[in-house]
Amino acid sequence: MSEKCRTGPGAPGILGPMTTEDSRYEAVRSRDARFDGTFFFAVSTTGIYCRPSCPAVTPKRENVTFFATAAAAQSAGYRACRRCRPDAVPGSADWNARADVVGRAVRLIGDGVVDREGVAGLAARLGYSARQVQRQLNAELGAGPIALARAQRGHTARVLLQTTSLQAAEIAFAAGFASVRQFNETMREIYAATPTQLRSARGGSGRAGGLGPDGAAGVPLRLAYRGAYDSAQVFDYLAARTVEGVEEVVATDGGGRTFRRTLRLPHGAGVAEVAERGGAGRWLGCRLHLEDLRDLTTATQRMRRLFDLDADPYAVVERLSGDVELAPLVARRPGVRSPGAADPEELAVRTVLAEGLPAARARRAADALAAAYGRALAVPSGGLTLLFPRPGDLMDADLAAVDVPGERRAAVREVCRALVSGALRLDPGADRDEAERALLALPGVRPRTAGYVRMRALGDPDVLLDPRAAGAAGWRPWSSYATHHRWHARRTREPRVPLPTA
Known part of the structure; x- marks a missing residue:
């Protein structure tokens, strides 16, 4: 069954919706990597399916069928191409936007x-x-x-x-x-x-797969992305928000950095490492150390969301470049991303805890919360020693070890109770509108806090955290990226075009 490659309601896709088979075939003829993961094509004469950028000889149009997912091509009886590995492409940005x-x-x-x-x-x-x-x-x-x-x-x-071996x-x-x-x-x-x-076919056997956050080899992965990727912006953003014992950013040989953090996963704990400098083929190097390998898929997806690797930078640049304020910022940094969260519930707790506090004090508060209520890793890994506390660990705690105003402690407990009861859901399938309403119904949660949780914990690409922004209406559906461009410009004091007076 062939499918129409489409984008979400109101969300322009890469260079506009790929709604016709002729336009999709043109992308295949030009081996356009911008559409990898957006659709797949299968060839009836070979029985294989590929990504649009496959380097093989372009098949005749009459032999090509298009599919929206690799699973659809497989269900139709096609096998994955060994040259282009269509199962390893970035996910469609559609699923983030919709x-x-x-x-x-x-x-x-x-x-x-x-x-x-x-x-x-x-x-x-x-x-x-x-x-x-x-x-x-x-x-x-x-x-x-x-x-x-x-x-x-x-x-x-x-x-x-x-x-692995x-x-x-x-x-x-x-x-x-x-x-x-x-x-x-x-x-x-x-x-x-x-x-x-x-x-x-792996080309060598020197990559043994050790388990556990104990310095063993772990599982090495290549996390693919499309288009430009501003790794410095993402790593700077995450480095400014690390929680001691839970996350760290360490320098590596050659001047790069590696982001490391602990993960609480369905079947056990884990440690994830992502290198700032990936490969020329548009990927970031990742290594996962897992107590239980059944968590590999979940851990991989959570790191993809944290680093916003399924984004559609072409559509973002196309939309934001039309704004007089953002155009010069986008031209200088077309790969700016909107980082998500490796643990949405953790992100919600940290955000509510930090509301209204200066950045340095908020960071100290998160460190103290993790130290007092987090669970120790069975085996420390470098500077990583803790798993961030679960909502159930905090909902009835007095939180006296955390130096924040009493209303902040109360708000954290209320959020944790809502997460434990199910009144607030932040899993990948949560309804974003319902989650925001549930957050706003809790005492001590303001609209900006709820919006920040929506942007990061739920990966919403269209969150506007500054309703006074002059060009906001023209930024949709990529307001989250506009927000990060403005934040980055403010942090680095990059020059900005003056806003129009009328």
């Missing part, structure tokens, strides 16, 4: 919900029946939740085969397969190769 049930479902599937809770669990989180979710995903993506999760499991397994049975279990037989069959169907053949 707030409807399809966008929410895709984000939840990416976080591993179907593997952990099944389709029924996915549907329950979305507030729909399993049949309704199946129908909507099939209608728009050409694949249902099981097929989407299966494609993700296949990609996870390929990564483990080619980056784990046994096949361990990889099958870690990737979420029900059995080794299912694992073997799926890999043959998706890649037209056995697990052994995929492993032999």
Whole structure:
């Protein structure tokens, strides 16, 4: 089933919506990497599917079919191209921008919900029946939740085969397969190769896969992105907000930096490391140390959201360049991103705790909160010693160890109670409007705080934190990126064009 490649309601896609098969074919002919992850194409004469930038000879138009997702191409019987590895492209920015049930479902599937809770669990989180979710995903993506999760499991397994020395049975279990037989069959169907053949294609065996945040090798990954990526802006932003024992930014050989943080994951703890300087092929190097490899997919997606790696910088630049204030800023830094959150609940607690406090005091307060109520890592890793406290650890605590006004402590407890009770949901499939309303209903939470949580914890690309901004109406649906451009200009004192007086 071929699908129309589209963008979310009100959200212009890369250089405008790719709504016709002719325009998609032109992107394939020009091997345009800007559309990688936005759609896929399959070739009937070879039985394979590719990303638009595949370097292979362009197939004839009559032999090409287009799909919105890799899962849809796989469901139609096509195998992944071994040259362009279409399963390794950045995710479509559509799923970040869209707030409807399809966008929410895709984000939840990416976080591993179907593997952990099944389709029924996915549907329950979305507030729909399993049949309704199946129908909507099939209608728009050409694949249902099981097929989407299966494609993700296949990609996870390929990564483990080619980056670790784990046994096949361990990889099958870690990737979420029900059995080794299912694992073997799926890999043959998706890649037209056995697990052994995929492993032999990795080009070396020196990348053993150690587990645990104890200095072992971990699982090395390449986190792909599209377009320009201003890693200095992202790393500066995260470095200014690290919590002692939970996060750190360390210098590396050659003058770069590595961001490191602990992760609380569904099956255990982990440590993630992301290097500031990636490869020429548009990726950031990442290494994950996990207590339980079943958390690999979830940990990967959380780091992608933290570093905003599925963004559509082409659409952002196209829209914001039309603004008289932002145009010079965008021209100088086209790769500015809007960092998300590795742990949305943690981000909400830290934001509410910091409301109204000077930056230095807010940072000390977060450090004290983590030190007093966080859980110690079984084995420290460099400067990382703690997991940030869970909402359940804080909702009834007196928080006396934290030097903030009493109303801040009370607000943190209220937010934690709402998170524990389910009155406030911040998972990848949460309804953004409902989450913001739930936050604003809590005592001690102001609109700017709720907006900041919406922008980072829920990855909303269209949050305006300064309603007085002169050009705000023209920034939509990328107001979050406009906000970061203005923040960065303010921090670095970059020159700005004066605002019009009328």
